[in-house]
Amino acid sequence: MTDQTSQAELVRQSLKRRYRKERRFRAYGVIAIAIALSALVILFADIIGKGSAGFMKTTLNLEVELDGEMMYLDDATDERQIKMADFVEPLIQALMKELPSASESDRSAVRDLINPYASVTLRDALKENPDWLNTSRSMTFLAHTDVDVFVKHAGDSAYSIKLTEQQRDWVNQLVEKGVVETSFNDTFFKNGDSRDPSKAGILGAMIGSLLTMVVTLALSFPIGVAAAIYLEEFAPQNKLTDFIEVNINNLAAVPSIIFGLLGLAVFINLFGMPRSVPVVGGLVLTLMTLPTIIISSRAAIKSVPPSIREAAEGIGASKMQVVLHHVLPLAMPGMLTGSIIGMAQALGETAPLLLIGMVAFIVDVPNGFFDSATVLPVQVFLWAGSPELAFIERASAAIMVLLTFLIGMNALAIWLRKRLERRW
Amino acid sequence: MKLKAALTSVALAGSIAAVSTPAMARDTISIVGSSTVYPFATVVAERFGTKTDFATPKLESTGSGGGLKLFCQGIGTQHPDITNASRRMKPSEYDMCQGNGVTDITEFRIGSDGIVIASSNNAENLDISLEQLFLALAKEVPNPDNENELIANPYDKWSDIDSSLPNVAIQVMGPPPTSGTRDAFVELAMQGGCEDLPAVADMSEDDMEGVCHSMREDGPFIEAGENDNLIVQKLMSDSGMYGIFGYSFLEENADRLQAARLNGMVPTVENIAADQYPVARSLFFYVKKAHVGVVPGISEYVEEFASQAAMGRNGYLKSVGLIVPPRDALMDLQDKAASMPNLQKSELL
The missing domain is CATH 1.10.3720.10 (MetI-like)
Known part of the structure; x- marks a missing residue:
C-alpha cells in the first residue's frame, strides 16, 4: 500500500519536471523558426530597402527647339546628315532656358545634368519623324545618373553625390519647376544592359x-x-x-x-x-x-x-x-x-x-x-x-x-x- | 487529352530547339579579358553600338590570363576577336598564339590604372614608403635586430614599424589571389618594397619572389573577394581599416575616401599618367587581325577606342576613371588603329 502511494507520488513529483522539459523543447522549435524567419525578414528588408529606388527614374521634361541650322541638319531623312548632326546642342539650349541663372560659361556644367544617351533618344526620335525638324517639341529625356542619385539619395551616407554646389542648386530649382521629375522606371524593363545605370535594364x-x-x-x-x-x-x-x-x-x-x-x-x-x-x-x-x-x-x-x-x-x-x-x-x-x-x-x-x-x-x-x-x-x-x-x-x-x-x-x-x- | 496536348507541345519545342542549326557566321564582336579593362571597354562597346549600325560587341570578363588563353586558341568565329589585358602579353602566350595559327596580332596600349590604398575620410591617412608597406603586409620580414634574418611578421600596429605611422592596428583589405589587381599590387608594391632589403638582396630570383610575393596570413591582411564595393562599404563603417583597389573606385567615392601617399606620391591622374605613382600599370588590348573584315566592325571599334571622344582630355573614358594617355601617345595609338601593325615577339622580350 505504502509502496503504491510512493509510486504515484514519484510520478506526480516528476510531472512538473517533465512538463518543463517539454515546454523547453517546444521553445527550441519556436526559436529555430524565429531565427529562420528573422534571417528572411532581414534579407527582404535589405533588398527592398536598397532596391525600391531602382524602380524609379529621374527624367527631364524639356521643350526642345529642333532648329536645323543649329544642329547642322537640313534633311532628317538623310542618313549621312543624321550621323554628322549635333543632337546635344538643342538639349543644352533647352535646359539653359530653364536655368536663367546659368551663364554661357556654365555650359559644360549644364550638359553634365543630361544623360549622355539623351542625344541618341533625340536622334532616333527625329529619324522616325523627319518632319519634326525646325519645330519645337516637348520631350522627356533621362537625367544624368549623378542627378538621379542626387534626387533620390541626397543626404544618404551610403551614396556619394558627385554634383557641384551650383549643380545641386540648379537641380533643386528644376525639381520645383517640374522639369526634373521622378517616375516609374519603365526603362529598367525595356532596355538591355548598359554601363550607364540610368539606361540599364533587365x-x-x-x-x-x-x-x-x-x-x-x-x-x-x-x-x-x-x-x-x-x-x-x-x-x-x-x-x-x-x-x-x-x-x-x-x-x-x-x-x-x-x-x-x-x-x-x-x-x-x-x-x-x-x-x-x-x-x-x-x-x-x-x-x-x-x-x-x-x-x-x-x-x-x-x-x-x-x-x-x-x-x-x-x-x-x-x-x-x-x-x-x-x-x-x-x-x-x-x-x-x-x-x-x-x-x-x-x-x-x-x-x-x-x-x-x-x-x-x-x-x-x-x-x-x-x-x-x-x-x-x-x-x-x-x-x-x-x-x-x-x-x-x-x-x-x-x-x-x-x-x-x-x-x-x-x-x-x-x-x-x-x-x-x-x-x- | 489535355495531358497529351501538353506532352506533344513540350516534345515539339524540344525538337525545334535541338534541330535549328547553329549560326556559324557571327556579326557581333566578341571580346574577352581583364576585369580591370572591362569597365572601360564596356563603355566604348556601348557607345560604338549606339553610334554606328554595327551590333554592340559582347564582353566577357575572364581575367587577363584567361582572356589571352581563349584568344590564342585559334582562328574562327567560335574564338574571340579581341582580348583585354591589364599586363603585357607574355612571350609564352605569344608562342601559344603562333602555334594555334593566330599569327597576326596588333597590340594597343590604352592608358593606365593605378592601385590605391584608401581609407575613410575619418581615418588617419597613411603616408608610407613601399618598404614600410612591405613590412606591414608581408608574411616574412627581416628581424629588426638582425637585418639578414627573416622572421614571421611581428608587427601588429602601423606605429610598430615607424613612429610616424598611425598608432592603430594594421588592418588592410585586399583582393584575392585570383585577381589581376592582386597580381599587380604584389608585383609593383610588395616587390618594390622588398627587393632592396639586405635580407633578400643575395637570394636567387625564385627565392626572392617567394619572400616578396607572400602576403601575411595571420589576420592583418584580409582577403575581401573580388567585389570592391564591399571593401568600400567596410571602410566607411570602420575607420581603422584600409583597403586596396583600383583607382576608378577611389574616383567614384572621392568625397568619402582618401588615398594613402606611397613613396610620397598621391595617386592623381597626373602622377599615374606620368609613371610617378609607384603602383600603376599599363592596360592593353590585342586584336586578332585574321578576324578583321570577317566579323564586321572590328576596325571601327578600334578606331572608336582610340578616338579623341573616348580617350581625349575630356573623353568619356576619363570620366569613368581611366588614366588617359598623353597627347603624343594618343596620336601614336590612332596611327596604330589605322595601320594595325603586327606584334613581333622581340617587342615582348
Missing part, C-alpha cells in the same frame, strides 16, 4: 533567362520522365540498374560548376557551338536539372498504388497502356512539381554559365536561341560588382524581379499539386 537578361529555360524544360522534362518511367516500370532489378540509380543520386549532388566545365569541354570545344548562347546554357542546365527531375518523377511513379496497375492489367491492358493511361496521369502532379522546382533551381544558377561565356556584358536584347545572352542572376552579379554606386539599387531591383519569378514558379508548383493531386 529586358535582355529576362529574355535570356526565358530562352535558356525553354531549352532546359524542353530537353530535361521529356528525358527525365522517360528515364524515370523506364527505370520504375520496365527495367529489370539487377546490379546494372542499381548502379545507374546510385549514379543518378550522386549526380544530383555534384556542384553545378562541374556541369559548366563539362559543357565547355563537350558543347563548345568538341561540338564547336558558339559561346554565350542560350542553347548551350540550356544544355548545361539540362544536365544539372535532369537528376532532380528523374528522382522526383520516380518518387511520383512509386506513389501510384499497385492496385491501379493490377486492375488495369486484370482487364487486359498492355504494359504500355497501363503506364500511359493510368500511371503517368496519376504521377503527373508529382513530376510537374519536381520539374518546376528543378527549373527554379536552374533559373537562379550562375556558376555553370560562367564557364560557357554567359557572364558577359551584352547590350542587345537577344532575338533567338543562338544570340548572345545573359540571364537574371548573372545580371545581378555583374551589377553588384560595378564601380558605379547607382548600380547597387539596380542590382537589388533585379534581385526583386528574380525573386518574384522564383516565388511565382514555386506557387505554380503548389497550385498544380493542390489541383491535380489525388488521394486514395
Whole structure:
C-alpha cells in the first residue's frame, strides 16, 4: 500500500519536471523558426530597402527647339546628315532656358545634368519623324545618373553625390519647376544592359533567362520522365540498374560548376557551338536539372498504388497502356512539381554559365536561341560588382524581379499539386 | 487529352530547339579579358553600338590570363576577336598564339590604372614608403635586430614599424589571389618594397619572389573577394581599416575616401599618367587581325577606342576613371588603329 502511494507520488513529483522539459523543447522549435524567419525578414528588408529606388527614374521634361541650322541638319531623312548632326546642342539650349541663372560659361556644367544617351533618344526620335525638324517639341529625356542619385539619395551616407554646389542648386530649382521629375522606371524593363545605370535594364537578361529555360524544360522534362518511367516500370532489378540509380543520386549532388566545365569541354570545344548562347546554357542546365527531375518523377511513379496497375492489367491492358493511361496521369502532379522546382533551381544558377561565356556584358536584347545572352542572376552579379554606386539599387531591383519569378514558379508548383493531386 | 496536348507541345519545342542549326557566321564582336579593362571597354562597346549600325560587341570578363588563353586558341568565329589585358602579353602566350595559327596580332596600349590604398575620410591617412608597406603586409620580414634574418611578421600596429605611422592596428583589405589587381599590387608594391632589403638582396630570383610575393596570413591582411564595393562599404563603417583597389573606385567615392601617399606620391591622374605613382600599370588590348573584315566592325571599334571622344582630355573614358594617355601617345595609338601593325615577339622580350 505504502509502496503504491510512493509510486504515484514519484510520478506526480516528476510531472512538473517533465512538463518543463517539454515546454523547453517546444521553445527550441519556436526559436529555430524565429531565427529562420528573422534571417528572411532581414534579407527582404535589405533588398527592398536598397532596391525600391531602382524602380524609379529621374527624367527631364524639356521643350526642345529642333532648329536645323543649329544642329547642322537640313534633311532628317538623310542618313549621312543624321550621323554628322549635333543632337546635344538643342538639349543644352533647352535646359539653359530653364536655368536663367546659368551663364554661357556654365555650359559644360549644364550638359553634365543630361544623360549622355539623351542625344541618341533625340536622334532616333527625329529619324522616325523627319518632319519634326525646325519645330519645337516637348520631350522627356533621362537625367544624368549623378542627378538621379542626387534626387533620390541626397543626404544618404551610403551614396556619394558627385554634383557641384551650383549643380545641386540648379537641380533643386528644376525639381520645383517640374522639369526634373521622378517616375516609374519603365526603362529598367525595356532596355538591355548598359554601363550607364540610368539606361540599364533587365529586358535582355529576362529574355535570356526565358530562352535558356525553354531549352532546359524542353530537353530535361521529356528525358527525365522517360528515364524515370523506364527505370520504375520496365527495367529489370539487377546490379546494372542499381548502379545507374546510385549514379543518378550522386549526380544530383555534384556542384553545378562541374556541369559548366563539362559543357565547355563537350558543347563548345568538341561540338564547336558558339559561346554565350542560350542553347548551350540550356544544355548545361539540362544536365544539372535532369537528376532532380528523374528522382522526383520516380518518387511520383512509386506513389501510384499497385492496385491501379493490377486492375488495369486484370482487364487486359498492355504494359504500355497501363503506364500511359493510368500511371503517368496519376504521377503527373508529382513530376510537374519536381520539374518546376528543378527549373527554379536552374533559373537562379550562375556558376555553370560562367564557364560557357554567359557572364558577359551584352547590350542587345537577344532575338533567338543562338544570340548572345545573359540571364537574371548573372545580371545581378555583374551589377553588384560595378564601380558605379547607382548600380547597387539596380542590382537589388533585379534581385526583386528574380525573386518574384522564383516565388511565382514555386506557387505554380503548389497550385498544380493542390489541383491535380489525388488521394486514395 | 489535355495531358497529351501538353506532352506533344513540350516534345515539339524540344525538337525545334535541338534541330535549328547553329549560326556559324557571327556579326557581333566578341571580346574577352581583364576585369580591370572591362569597365572601360564596356563603355566604348556601348557607345560604338549606339553610334554606328554595327551590333554592340559582347564582353566577357575572364581575367587577363584567361582572356589571352581563349584568344590564342585559334582562328574562327567560335574564338574571340579581341582580348583585354591589364599586363603585357607574355612571350609564352605569344608562342601559344603562333602555334594555334593566330599569327597576326596588333597590340594597343590604352592608358593606365593605378592601385590605391584608401581609407575613410575619418581615418588617419597613411603616408608610407613601399618598404614600410612591405613590412606591414608581408608574411616574412627581416628581424629588426638582425637585418639578414627573416622572421614571421611581428608587427601588429602601423606605429610598430615607424613612429610616424598611425598608432592603430594594421588592418588592410585586399583582393584575392585570383585577381589581376592582386597580381599587380604584389608585383609593383610588395616587390618594390622588398627587393632592396639586405635580407633578400643575395637570394636567387625564385627565392626572392617567394619572400616578396607572400602576403601575411595571420589576420592583418584580409582577403575581401573580388567585389570592391564591399571593401568600400567596410571602410566607411570602420575607420581603422584600409583597403586596396583600383583607382576608378577611389574616383567614384572621392568625397568619402582618401588615398594613402606611397613613396610620397598621391595617386592623381597626373602622377599615374606620368609613371610617378609607384603602383600603376599599363592596360592593353590585342586584336586578332585574321578576324578583321570577317566579323564586321572590328576596325571601327578600334578606331572608336582610340578616338579623341573616348580617350581625349575630356573623353568619356576619363570620366569613368581611366588614366588617359598623353597627347603624343594618343596620336601614336590612332596611327596604330589605322595601320594595325603586327606584334613581333622581340617587342615582348
